Amino acid sequence: MTDTSTPAIRLTGLRKSFGAVDAVAGVDLEIADGEFFSMLGPSGSGKTTVLRMIAGFELPTAGTVELGGRDVTRLAPFERDVNTVFQDYALFPHLSVLENVEYGLKVRKVPRKERRERAEQALESVQLKGFGSRKPAAMSGGQRQRVALARALVNRPKVLLLDEPLGALDLKLREQMQVELKQIQREVGITFVFVTHDQDEALTMSDRIAVFDVGKIVQVGTPSEVYEQPASTFVAGFVGTSNILDGRLVGREGRFSIRPEKIDISLDGETNGVVAEVIYAGAVTRYVVDLDAGTRVVVVEQNRTLRTGLRGQRVRLSWLDEHVIEIPTGELERTDA
DSSP, X not given: OOBSSSOSEEEXXXXXXXXXXXXXXXXXXXXXXXXXXXXXXXXXXXXXXXXXXXXXXXXXXXXXXXXXTEEOTTSOGGGSSEEEEETTOOOOTTSOHHHHHHHHHXXXXXXXXXXXXXXXXXHHHTTOTTOTTSOXXXXXXXHHHHHHHHXXXXXXXXXXXXXXXXXXXXXXXXXXXXXXXXXXXXXXXXXXXXXXXXXXXXHXXXXXXXXXXXXXXXXXXXXXXXXXXXXXXXXXXXXXXXXXXXXXXXXXSSEEEEOGGGOEEESSSSOOEEEEEEEEOSSEEEEEEEETTSOEXXXXXXXXXXXXXXXXXXXXXXXXXXXXXXXXXTOOOOOXX
């Protein structure tokens, strides 16, 4: 991050209503300059609407949007120092890759020689040097995604907004592009704001994550903070998988969360549950265990050695106290209205 004095983005009391429905219900947020920031949440949680208000595609019903300390709430998209990359890439099929990347500079009447140099530099920054003469149709999904990224970067915006840009890619390519996007962001040093509903995507790439639900931010933190210290049962269940335990199981009052990979499963010692299901998933095996106390939990074990035949067997589950996280009281719970 390059500057901690003035945030790249500051949202204050941001609200967007469509009739009687609040799509965004009062969001306050600061995103640091040079940060890779993700907005994570299920469909309809408000994250994309917030992104569109930052971009200027939607006007807030209430609240303000500041970019670099400047109030841009009522400015048109072209008056804001941001660019947006969409899931469908929106490339011009009749133009070459280089012409696609140059397009925004051409609209701004940048001289031909300068825009050609800047477009070639942008393509090189996304590992597409030498691809300028191709048409988008002759490129893979991942390559087209990088062309769209180069087209956004060539304008040298202060903030790059990415609206689920990897959603159309297959799993293997999506995982590859996650690493590449983070590397590109580090190299160009500008603020990335990334909208996704994919928890693994957000955890992999982000410096910080805002978790959205029903138009509000329910937690902001680093990936490890959001995963290891969920602020609500919704966050615990949405960001990865979590077992929600009654206080009786941990000898304390309240409600608690423990991640499946934090639980040890053993055939030795005093047993406390029965394996109801075994799901082999390649690198890991998931065990669904019915505890004698009446709670069903999920255990994940790396397949360093493959254990078979556990279904129906009695087992002993154990965990460390430090891995049992108390869910705060008075949490904001999600409603499916």
